[in-house]
Amino acid sequence: MDKAKKESEASSRRSFLKTTAIASAAFMIVPRHVLGGKGFLAPSDRLIVAGVGVGGKGDSDLRLISESGKADIAYLCDVDTRRAANSVKRFPKAKFYKDWREMFDKEHKNFDAVTVSTPDHNHAIQTLAAMQLGKHVYVQKPLTHDIFEARTLTAAAKQYKVVTQMGNQGASNNGPRQMKEWYDAGLIGDVHTIYAWTDRPVWPQGIPWSANKADIPKELDWDLWLGTAPYKDYVDKLVPFNWRGWWDYGTGALGDMGCHLLEAPFSVLGLKYATEVQASVGSVYVDEFKRGYFPDSCPPSSHVTLKFPKTPKTKGEVTVHWMDGGIQPERPEELGANEVFGDGGNGTLFIGTKGKMMSSTYSANPRLLPLSKNADIKVKEKFARVKGEADGHYAQWVEAAIAGYGKNELSSPFEIAGPLTEALLMANLAIRAADIQGKNAEGKTIYPGRYKKLLWDNDNMKVTNFDEVNQFVKREYRKGWTLGA
Numbered sequence: 066m067d068k069a070k071k072e073s074e075a076s077s078r079r080s081f082l083k084t085t086a087i088a089s090a091a092f093m094i095v096p097r098h099v100l101g102g103k104g105f106l107a108p109s110d111r112l113i114v115a116g117v118g119v120g121g122k123g124d125s126d127l128r129l130i131s132e133s134g135k136a137d138i139a140y141l142c143d144v145d146t147r148r149a150a151n152s153v154k155r156f157p158k159a160k161f162y163k164d165w166r167e168m169f170d171k172e173h174k175n176f177d178a179v180t181v182s183t184p185d186h187n188h189a190i191q192t193l194a195a196m197q198l199g200k201h202v203y204v205q206k207p208l209t210h211d212i213f214e215a216r217t218l219t220a221a222a223k224q225y226k227v228v229t230q231m232g233n234q235g236a237s238n239n240g241p242r243q244m245k246e247w248y249d250a251g252l253i254g255d256v257h258t259i260y261a262w263t264d265r266p267v268w269p270q271g272i273p274w275s276a277n278k279a280d281i282p283k284e285l286d287w288d289l290w291l292g293t294a295p296y297k298d299y300v301d302k303l304v305p306f307n308w309r310g311w312w313d314y315g316t317g318a319l320g321d322m323g324c325h326l327l328e329a330p331f332s333v334l335g336l337k338y339a340t341e342v343q344a345s346v347g348s349v350y351v352d353e354f355k356r357g358y359f360p361d362s363c364p365p366s367s368h369v370t371l372k373f374p375k376t377p378k379t380k381g382e383v384t385v386h387w388m389d390g391g392i393q394p395e396r397p398e399e400l401g402a403n404e405v406f407g408d409g410g411n412g413t414l415f416i417g418t419k420g421k422m423m424s425s426t427y428s429a430n431p432r433l434l435p436l437s438k439n440a441d442i443k444v445k446e447k448f449a450r451v452k453g454e455a456d457g458h459y460a461q462w463v464e465a466a467i468a469g470y471g472k473n474e475l476s477s478p479f480e481i482a483g484p485l486t487e488a489l490l491m492a493n494l495a496i497r498a499a500d501i502q503g504k505n506a507e508g509k510t511i512y513p514g515r516y517k518k519l520l521w522d523n524d525n526m527k528v529t530n531f532d533e534v535n536q537f538v539k540r541e542y543r544k545g546w547t548l549g550a
Contacts, residue, residue, distance in 0.1 A: 110135060110467060111135055111136065111137055111467070112135060112136040112137070112177050112178050112201075112463050112466050112467055113136075113137050113139050113175065113176045113177045113178070114127070114130060114136050114137065114138050114139065114140075114176060114177070114178050114179070114180060115139060115140035115141075115142065115168060115169075115172065115176040115178070115179050115180075115200075116138060116140065116141050116142065116152065116179070116180045116182070117142045117143075117165045117168075117179060117180065117181050117182070117183060117191050117195075118142070118143060118180075118181060118182040118183035118184075118205075119141045119142065119143045119148075119149050119152035119153075119182070120143055120145060120147075120148025120149050120150075120151070120152070120305065121148060121182075121305060121306075122182050122205060122232075123143070123152065123180065123182030123183075123205075124151045124152045124155070126180050126182050126203065126205070126232065126459065127141075127152055127155070127156070127180060128155060129456055129459040129460075130180065130203070130459045130460075130462075130463060131155075131156070132459075132460075133459060133460035133463040133464070134460075135460075135463050135464065135467060136178075136463045138152075138156040138159050139158075139159055139160070139175065139176055140159055140160050140161075140162065140168055140172055140175075140176055141153060141156065141159045141160070141161045141162070142161070142162040142163065142164070142165045142168045143161075143163065144163055144164075144285060144286040144289040144290045145282075145284055145285045145286075145290070145304065145305070146163075146284040146285075147282065147284045147285070148305055149161065160172070163286055163289065164286075164289055165191055165194075166194075169194060169195070169198060173198045173200075176200070177200065177201060177466065178200055178201040178202065178203070178228075178466050179191075179192075179195040179200045179201070179202050179203075180202075180203045180204075181195070181202065181203070181204045181205060182204075182205040182232070183205075183292075184290075184308050184309075184314050184315065185207060185209070185210045185309075185314060185315050185316050185320055186210045186292065186293055186294050186313065186314045186315075187292040187293060188204055188205070188207075188208065188209050188210065188214070189208075189209045189210065189211075189214035189215075189217065189218060189548055190292065190293060190542075190546060190547070190548055190549075192204050192208075192209075192218055193217065193218060193221055193548055193549045194549070196218075196221045196222065196225045196227050196229075197221075197225065197549060197550060199225060199227065200227060201227045201228040201229070201462075201465075201466040202227060202228075202229050202230075203229075203230045203231075203232065203459070203462050204229070204230075204231055204232060205231075205232040206231050206232050206233045206320070206321075206324035206325070206482075206486075207231075207316055207319075207320040207323070207324055207486045207489055207490070208231050208324075208479065208482050208483060208485075208486040209486055209490070210293075210316060210490075210540070211490060211537060211538060211539055211540050212487050212490045212491065212494075212526055212538045212539070213526060213538055213539035214539075214548065215483050215484075215486045215487045215490065216483065216487065216526060217548060217549070218479055218483060219479045219480065219482075219483030219484070221479075221549075222478065222479040222480070222483075223480070226470040226471070227470060228462065228465045228466040228469070228470055228473075228475070228478075229475070229478045229479040229482070230458070230461070230462040230465075230475055230476070230477055230478060230482075231324065231477040231478075231479070231482035231485075231486070232458075232477075233324040233325050233328050233477055233482070233485075234427065234455040234456070234458035234459075235325050235328060235329075235426070235427025235428045235429065235455055236328045236332070236428075236458065236476035236477040236481075237451040237453075237454055237455055237457050237458035237461060237476040237477075238427055238428050238429055238451075238454045238455050239450050239451075239454055240329065240424050240427070240428035240429050240430065240431045241328065241329045241332045241333065241428045242446075242448040242449075242450060243431050244329055244333050244415070244422060244424065244428070244431045245332065245333050245448055246444050246445070246446060246447055246448060247422060247431070247433065247442070247444055248333050248334075248378070248415075248417075248422075249378075249447075250444045251419070252419070252420060252422075252433060252442075252444070253415060253416075253417030253418075253419055253420035253421060253422055253433070254417040254418030254419030254420060255379060255380045255381075255417055255418045255419075256333075256334060256379060256383065256415050256416065256417045257379070257380075257381060257382070257383060257384065257416065257417070257418070258383070258384050258385075258386070258416040259327075259330045259383065259384070259385045259386065259413065259414065259415055259416070260385075260386045260388070260394040260413070260414040260416075261323070261326040261327050261330070261385070261386070261387050261388070261412070261413045261414075262326075262387070262388040262389070262392065262393045262394060262407065262411065262412060263318055263321075263322040263326060263388070263389045263410065263411045264389075264390075264391050264409075264410035264411060265318040265321055265322050265389055265390075265411075266309065266310055266317065266318045266321070266363070266365070266389070266390065268306055268307045268309050268310050269307055269310050269362075270310035270317065270318075270362055270363045270364060270365050270390075271310075271347065271348065271349045271357075271358075271359060271362055271363070271364050271365035272310075272349070272359060272362050273357075273359050273361075273362070274297075274300070274311075274359075274361055274362070275300040275301070277300065277301070278298045278299070278300065279299055279300055279301035280299075281299045285299075285304065287299050290304065291543065292543070292546060293540075293542040293543055293546045294313045294314055294543060295313060295543055296543060297313075309321055309363075310362055310363050311361060311362055311363070312360075312361060312362070312363060312497065312537075313361070315363070316363075316489070316490065316493055317363030317364075317367075317389075317493065317496070318363070318367075318389035318390065319367075319369075319387065319389065319489045319490075319492055319493055319496075320489060320490075320493070322389070322411065322426075323387065323488075323489040323492070324482075324485060324486065324489065325411075325426055325427050325428075326411060326412070326413050326426065327385070327387070327413070327485065327488065327489065328428060328477070328485060329413055329424060329428040330383075330385060330413065330415070331481065331484070331485050331488075332481070333378075333415070334373075334376055334378050334379055334383060335376040335377060335378045335379075336373045336376060336383060336385075336484075336488070337373070337374075337376070337484045338373075338484055338487060338488070338521075338523045339371040339372060339373050339385075339488050339491055339521060340372050340373070340374055340520070340521055340523070341371070341372045341518055341519060341520050341521060342369060342370065342371050342372070342491050342492055342494065342495040342518070342519050342521065343369070343370050343495055343517065343518040343519065344367055344368065344369040344370070344492065344495035344496045344498070344499055345367065345368050345499070346358075346364040346366070346367045346496055346499045346500065347364050347365045347366035347367065347390055348364065348365070349365055358500050358502075358512070359500075360497070360500040360501065360502060363496070364390075364496060364499075364500070365390050366388075366389060366390020366391065366392055367387075367388070367389055367390065367392075367496050368386065368387070368388050368392055369386070369387040369388075369492040369495055369496065370384060370385070370386055370387075371384070371385045371386075371387070371488060371491065371492055372384055372385075373385060373488075385488075387492055391410075393406065394414065397414065397421055397423075397434055399421060399434035399435040400434055400435070400436075401435075401436070404436060406423070407423060407424070407425050407426075408425035408426055408429075408430070411425065411426040412424065412425055412426075413428070420433060420434065420438075421433070421434040422434065427455055449474075451476060458476060458477075461473075461475060461476060462475065491519075491521060493537075494519060494528065494534050494537055494538070495519050497514075497534060497537055498514030498515070498517065498519060498528075498531055498533070498534040499512065499514055499515045499516075500512065500514075500515075501513065501514040501533050501534065513531075513533070514531055514533060514534060517530070517531055518530075519531055519534065526538055526539075
């Protein structure tokens, strides 16, 4: 990016931050649009929404929010007009922007809430800016790209008293609530070990960055897409999906599926912050005899072990195993040879002192093991179900935002989503530590972080026994981008 463009971006950012500071000091949530006519709710009962990142998942998020019947999609923002086309067609009255900062700057008085469905590396800056304007926020999973950002957003939700929800919609399914009821009833005893696994990634990982520079599509503002990430030349096929496999932008299989598969262990057992983590990672063969490790790219597979301290719902520590890239734990002996483990490619297994239970993606279809036990379960329902389950995750947030901060219960507010995201990102610390390269006295490449157990100081947010990995706890943003005012 040339010097003039950098200065322009910096100037725009300063203007936005000034506006944000003024607005956050004076703003009070009041729906602004005056609606009338048969079938409309009173203005005070509608939520006016602006979407940041409205292609793909962002489009479906806005559709389901709109289908709640109590939300109006008034503003759309996306750096790629190709990706935004469906939302623009779906919401023809919504005003469109390419730069979310410009939209916030010009329109913040005209909307109540914001959805964020951009790549992981820009979640935090967009979300915090919205919260500082007093806006309720719905943010796609994972909540953030690094641990510091997750801790910051968790605190900000309470500070600015806004209604928050992370987009791990399985948290609104009946499954986690049913498993809590089973666990609280003592059906499997005290859980001490959990396994979660996925067949992701389904995008390239464990590869070198392409040396083939490609032309930037005319519909894409590449510099805005990069946002906080280091500047690199555009390469073909990175957008809209393959960015997930690169550490500058994504958080790998853990970020994509971990918020879905590990939500139930957090909600059932009351897990919070891990104390230690270790990982082993897969590699690829770059030729017949040499294995390759590419630290800019997430590995093709990994097995991570996290240790959590005792909670009010456990008798001791809990060990959580995460496996991706098609790796799965040993099948429980209680499961028949031809019976499906999880849902095949993904699943979560709870191991207790008296039994086991498992579930599929989104904590769906919970079952006790052996499966024959499920025919005779008689446990009283004590946790309220969410109407519409996973799809109702969106309406739940809309209703809570209309009611106001602290009035309604949510399935994945930042109070819950923040610690869950931190655990996943801590697991990624161990994965990245394994690929940190160094040189020994003879000049040979070594991997000093491999085969280590990382010890975590939660209060100070740092690994205490391998400092090299702490650079990923709070990453450095590209010049011109900051977190908050």
